[in-house]
Amino acid sequence: MRVAIVHDWLVTWGGAEKVLDVLLEAFPDAELFTIVNFLDGESAPALQGRTIHTSFVQRLPGARKHYRRYLPLMPLAVEQFDLKGFDLVLSSSHAVAKGIIPDPETLHVCYCYSPMRYAWDMQHQYLRETGNAKGVTGALMRWQLHKLRQWDYLSAQRVDHFIAISGYIKRRIERCYRREASVIYPPVEVARFRHDRPREAFYLTAGRLVPYKRFDLVVDAFRHHPDKQLIVIGDGPERARLNAMAGPNVTILGFQPDPVLIDHLERARAFLYMAEEDFGILPVEAQAAGAPVIGYGKGGLVETIENGRTGLHLVEQSADALAQGIAGFEARQGVDSAAFDASWCRENAMRFERKHFLADLENSLASYLGAASEVS
Template sequence: MKVAIVHDWLTTWAGAEKALAELASCFPQAEIFTTVNFLASDELPALKGRVIHTSLIQRLPFARKHYRRYLPLMPLAIEQFDLKGFDLILSSSHAVAKGVLCDPGAVHICYCYSPMRYAWDMQHQYLRQTGKARGVASWLMRWQLHRLRQWDFISAQRVDHFVAISHYIKRRIARCYRRDAEVIYPPVQVERFRHDRPRDEFYFTASRMVPYKRIDLIIDAFNRMPDKRLVVIGDGPDRARLSAMAGPNVSVLGYQPDDVLVDYLERARAFLFMAEEDFGILPVEAQAAGAPVIGYGVGGLSETTLDGITGLWVAEQTSAGLIERVRQFEQRRRSEPDAFSPTACRQSAERFATANFRRAILSLVEQHLNR
């Protein structure tokens, strides 16, 4: 069987790329197709030795730094890949990968992280963040996003079977594409973490520092709880602003290597997460490390944590809501020393182990190929 795996772009090694690596491990003979690949060979250990095909965008001026500016060209670029002769196409998609043109006899399964957020429900936020909410440039951008939505919907109809990373995304796929989807949660390397280390007296969060992650809410909450300590790891466009607003009880450490991140997860009293996320790997990694999660109980977090058992859900995306739940968390820990146990957290995280992901993907592919 000839297999192609199509990924949007390879510019960083994050959650989608970790899922791509596991998909590739399921199909050792698969060839990889992507619009651009700007990762060094040592950043792609999981894809070492693979044939990786790139699109015309790879060779365009300034693409390495500004590949996102070529988004209007990406639908055309992804459709130029020649997949004739491939029996199985797996697209790993949050943007354009699902739009490849396949042989009529091929089976195309899309592992979908989300419909294109900036073209659908996050369009207005995207325009504000890029400084194009008003004026002539705004209307040009709105027209481009309108055309992108049209292509996104049409290209979704080429997919034979959708797989969503969460039930939250399954509903978004139904709303945007009018398509049903099965749910297979992304893989998390839970075996990397120990859950039996002593817990320290600090709370912890880690994230890319961009507005929708709502690190500002977490810092504001702890500024108003000066008797509690918060440690923040992460980097991004918002880092300077977030560092400036942090009080003396809040330590913003910026980017840290993976072993430091693991160490903090294994020792934290609890992990905090206030983003409305499609899935969210870090809350699962926190539970794998034995840390309960206190976070906004919408989106993926409502599927990956067990309210009252491996953490507490915050009802409103506000600092006041987080403060209330942190206080309830501490009261419960005082009255029930065994509440939110590291063992319960680890057992919850095991649901998302890489072995489970591989079994589910292989079973689904076999099921659809044999129809």
Template structure:
């Protein structure tokens, strides 16, 4: 069986790319198609020696640093991939990958991280944050986003079967694409974390520093609790603004490698997370490291955190609500030392283990590709 895996772009190694790695583990013979690839393939085992096809955007001026500026061209770019002869198309998509044109005899299954937020429900926030809420450029961008929405909806009808990364995203797929989806949670390497290390008194948050992650709310809340210590790990466009906002009890460490982040997760009293996420890998990793999560109980986090068991849901996306929730967390711990135990947190995280992802994916593909089932190789999870 000939398999093609289509990914939006390869520029950073983040959550979507970790899922891509597991897709490639299941289908080691697959060829990869992507709009641009600027990752050092020799340093990434799952990409080393693999056939990777890129689009014409790869060679456009400034594409390495400013590939997102070519978003209006990306629908055209992915439609130029020649997928004739492939039996199975797996698109790994949060933007345009699902829009490929496949052979009519092929089965196209899309693993969807989310319909494009900046084109749909976050359009107005996107325009404000880019400084284009008004004026001629604003209307040009609105027109481009309007056309992108049209293409996004129409291209979603080319997909044979959707897989959503959470029930939250399943609902979004139904709302914007009018399509049904099955849910398979993304793979998380929960086994690399220890949950039995001594806990320390500090709280931890970590994220790319962009507005929707709402690190500002976390810092504001801890500014109002000067007796509590907060560690912030991450970098991004908002770093300088957030550093200026931080009080003396808040320490920003900037970007840190995985081993440093893992060390802090394994020692933290709790992990704090206020973004409205589609799934949220970091909160799951925190639980795998034995740390309960205090986070905004909307979106994917409401599916990954057991309220009052492996963490607490914050009811509103405000610093005041977070402050109240931290106080409730500590009161709960004083009343019951066994509350939010590392063992329970680890157990909660286990349901998102990589092996569960690969087994569920293989079973779903076999269900939808019955005519090719006998030709499928066995899945080989890491």
């Protein structure tokens, strides 16, 4: 069986790329298609020796740093991929990858991280980040995003089967695309973490420092707790602003390699996360390392954190709510030393192990392929 995997773009090695890594392992002979690829073998070993097809956007001026500015061209770019002769196309999509045009006889399954946020609920952020929030250019970009939403909906009708990364995204697929989706949670490498190391006094947050992740709320919350320490791991456009906000009890380490992140997760008193996340691999990794999670109780965290057992769901996305959550967390631990036990966190994280993802994916694809062969 000839398999093609279509991934939006390869610029950083984040959560979607961790899933891609597992997909490439599951289909070692698959050919990979992506809009742009600016990762080298050192930063992405999974890509070494792999046949990778890129689009014309790869060769456009400034694409390496400003590829998002070419978003209006990406529907055209992804539709140009020649997928003739493949039996299965698996799109790994949070933007345009699901918009490919496969052969009529090809089965197209989309593993969807989210409907395209740039066209839907993150439109205003996208305009600000690209410097097109105002003026004639801004008006033109709004029109282009309107057309992009139309394409996004229509291209979703070309997908044979959707698989969502969470129940939260399943509902967004139904709302945006009017399509049903099954749910398979992303894989987490639980075995990489120890959960039995002594917990230390510091709190930890980590991830790409972009506006929608709301690291500003985490940093701001520690103004209410000057006696507590916060460590921030990650880099991104918000770093300068966070540095300006940070008090003496906040340390921003910037980007750190995985061993450093793992070491901090294994020692942190708790992991803090205020984004309304589609799934959120880092909070699950924190639990794998025995760290309870205090975070905004909407989106994927509702499905990955057991409220009151492996962490706390906050009802508001605000610095005050997080500050109160930390105080409540400490008060409960002061009364019950077994509260938020590391073994409970680890047990919960094991629901998302790689083996479960692979088994569920294999069963789903077998079912889809079997149904397609019966029809043909």
